[in-house]
Amino acid sequence: MDDRKEIKYNLFSLFSNLIEFNDIKRYNQLMIMLMETMNMNRFFSDMIKNIEPYVPGEQPKDKKYIKLNTNESPYPPSPEVIEAIREAANADLRLYPDPDCEGLKIAAAEYYGLKKEQIFVGNGSDEILAFCFGAFYSGKKVLFPDVSYSFYPVYANLFNVDYEEVPVSDSFEIDAADYLKENDGIIMPNPNAPTSIFLNIEEIEKIIKKNQDSLVIIDEAYIDFGGISAVKYIEKYPNLLVIHTMSKSRSLAGLRVGFALGNKTLIDGLERMKNSFNSYTIDRLAQAGAIAALKDTLYFEETRNKVILTRDNTVAELIQLGFKVLDSKSNFIFISHKSFKAADLFQKLKENGILVRYFNKPRIDNYLRVSIGTDEEMGYFIDTLKGILC
Numbered sequence: 001m002d003d004r005k006e007i008k009y010n011l012f013s014l015f016s017n018l019i020e021f022n023d024i025k026r027y028n029q030l031m032i033m034l035m036e037t038m039n040m041n042r043f044f045s046d047m048i049k050n051i052e053p054y055v056p057g058e059q060p061k062d063k064k065y066i067k068l069n070t071n072e073s074p075y076p077p078s079p080e081v082i083e084a085i086r087e088a089a090n091a092d093l094r095l096y097p098d099p100d101c102e103g104l105k106i107a108a109a110e111y112y113g114l115k116k117e118q119i120f121v122g123n124g125s126d127e128i129l130a131f132c133f134g135a136f137y138s139g140k141k142v143l144f145p146d147v148s149y150s151f152y153p154v155y156a157n158l159f160n161v162d163y164e165e166v167p168v169s170d171s172f173e174i175d176a177a178d179y180l181k182e183n184d185g186i187i188m189p190n191p192n193a194p195t196s197i198f199l200n201i202e203e204i205e206k207i208i209k210k211n212q213d214s215l216v217i218i219d220e221a222y223i224d225f226g227g228i229s230a231v232k233y234i235e236k237y238p239n240l241l242v243i244h245t246m247s248k249s250r251s252l253a254g255l256r257v258g259f260a261l262g263n264k265t266l267i268d269g270l271e272r273m274k275n276s277f278n279s280y281t282i283d284r285l286a287q288a289g290a291i292a293a294l295k296d297t298l299y300f301e302e303t304r305n306k307v308i309l310t311r312d313n314t315v316a317e318l319i320q321l322g323f324k325v326l327d328s329k330s331n332f333i334f335i336s337h338k339s340f341k342a343a344d345l346f347q348k349l350k351e352n353g354i355l356v357r358y359f360n361k362p363r364i365d366n367y368l369r370v371s372i373g374t375d376e377e378m379g380y381f382i383d384t385l386k387g388i389l390c
């Protein structure tokens with residue numbers, strides 16, 4: 001290998017390793033250093049130079065893995081969804097989609113028992129979360145748990161939000177009493193990610209009630225897998241916004257549809273934000289597919305229940321193998337083994353064709369986040385672990 005080729009190869013291996021072990025901080029630092037060396041970033045604004053982008057879970061193209069790393073559903077979407085998308089794939093695609101997503105809002109209002117004015121539709125809930133930081137938290141002080149969804153600090157930095165990460169307990173529980181300190185806003189997932197733990201709905205109400213001058217955002221991406229939603233508090237508390245997604249329990253991660261549910265003024269704030277960015281975030285196919293998904297409650301319940309059952313069986317097996325498994329109300333579990341390092345298990349599982357998620361971050365660097373697949377996939381996962389542990 002000549003020198004240039006060798007340098008290229010070494011850099012490629014280094015970046016691959018950093019991504020594989022989710023060492024995002026070092027990845028970003030190295031990338032910036034490299035670009036500075038090559039003077040490639042001279043066109044970047046200070047904002048883009050200084051942010052640390054979120055790095056999503058791997059979507060591998062090299063070979064076929066059992067994908068237990070991004071909390072997707074192992075089941076296809078409802079056949080009604082496919083049919084609706086097929087029907088919508090017609091000559092009308094030449095026209096812009098409805099910027100107000102009227103039909104989808106009506107279907108969501110019906111499903112949630114809300115008015116359509118209480119619903120905002122976004123291109124996945126990530127987009128809605130970003131809009132929330134921009135629309136409500138920019139220039140203000142926000143609290144969120146220290147072990148939580150890693151996109152929150154990214155959005156906070158992007159929109160100039162001052163934030164404090166409130167430590168979860170040693171057993172990764174959120175304590176409502178920790179959210180009584182001064183703040184302009186609070187955001188947390190419930191169930192929390194990546195811990196999978198559901199915080200009792202009465203504790204959530206305490207947080208909303210004790211912070212009525214702050215906007216409290218409850219990110220319920222995983223609520224359908226055994227938790228109780230805070231949607232029922234929307235009429236009572238105008239300072240509450242609940243975020244949902246069709247990516248997990250509706251098997252539609254690829255369609256990119258999420259909802260914000262809350263009082264009309266908050267929804268208007270999000271519409272102002274969206275219409276200052278891109279009026280057409282939800283395309284015609286996505287609107288048609290999402291309406292069909294919301295209407296097919298039977299299919300939704302069937303597939304969601306299957307995931308819950310597989311999760312509970314998997315947890316029982318893992319405990320037998322000596323794993324500590326946090327109490328999950330999500331479509332994923334957060335696990336740690338007393339004798340085997342999470343980073344090693346991650347690597348061994350990958351060598352055996354199974355992708356899980358490893359976060360090389362303080363407090364959670366000996367845990368693996370494992371999405372729940374089909375019974376067959378989880379059977380293979382358990383058998384593979386047995387082989388590794390013996």
Ligand SMILES: Cc1ncc(COP(=O)(O)O)c(C=O)c1O
Nearest residue numbers: 124125126149189193221245247
């Ligand atoms: C806590 C949490 N919120 C939001 C999202 C974003 O979901 P989506 O943008 O697919 O709706 C995720 C995705 O994994 C998540 O874990």
